[in-house]
Amino acid sequence: MSRAARQAFIDTIPVLTGYLALGFGFGILLQASGFPVWLAPVMSITMYAGAMQYVAVGLLSSGASLLTVGLTTFLVNARHLFYGISLLDKFKNTGKRTLYMIFALTDETYSLLCRDNAEVSAKEKKTYYFFICFFDHCYWITGCTLGAVTGSLVSFNSQGIDFVLTALFITILIEQWQSMKKHFPALMGAAVTGASLALFGKENFMIPAMLVILLMLCLHKEKEDSHG
């Protein structure tokens, strides 16, 4: 293994533990929802999105319309639109590998790429970036598949396992809450979704909720000092 690849492996170890565990949870959930084991590698290779794959299990088992599936994916992963903007420079001249690296740009990979590593020489940077993307993807595929395989071998009462998704979102919500000075988006998002659920029922509430949230955010006037 080249020096850049070795350094990439060392720097991705925190993601290794995180992805194995979260991927494992996804595999167990997928299996408990009645899906075959091979769907875990298929989804983790092609979609490669943490939170969205959890949401996908619910969408797939409820047979949600493709419009709902598409809109939900758009909103849940819209943050990725903004990752690319800050990586334009780093990804310049990375050649054919760039296509794969952009495809594999998850939250965790993005944070590692932003942090960078001063020990890696400018010449080795491209290889270093590539292996960060590649290793993280491998961890995720492994975690998801191991979870699904384990779920199919070990039988246990899995009732309530879907709370793993709720718990994951609560932790992300708390981290965002603490990093933002203004809580209008979070409070509005919860209120609009709650109102939409009460109004339209659990089969039809997501699309109106997403449209109203987008509209409210576009109309929202930020004060000068509100960037938290």
Place this chain on the structure above:
Amino acid sequence: MVNAHTFYAIAVMAIITALLRFLPFLIFKGKASTPPLVEKLGHLLPSAVIAMLVVYCMKEVDFTASASYLPALLASLLTGVLHAWKRNTLLSVISGTVCYMLLVQFVF
């Protein structure tokens, strides 16, 4: 469980996710600045969407039946308090989920 709809839905999710990751490179390549609306949404959208997803996860909870809302409420509180305190995602997620599973399987 797996039918044509499963594959269409996975294809839609995979394509939109990839598109969202590629778009900024296609749009902003060679441009000096990003439009203010894009920047504003980038700043505000994530927490609104996560709040929406937390409510989405509660859609099956019946708030008129204590056996339905108490496990969800208690496990959410445990997850939230633990995370605000320790800030360890794995610890918070596993504790909250195990707590919820124990509550729905043995208590309520």
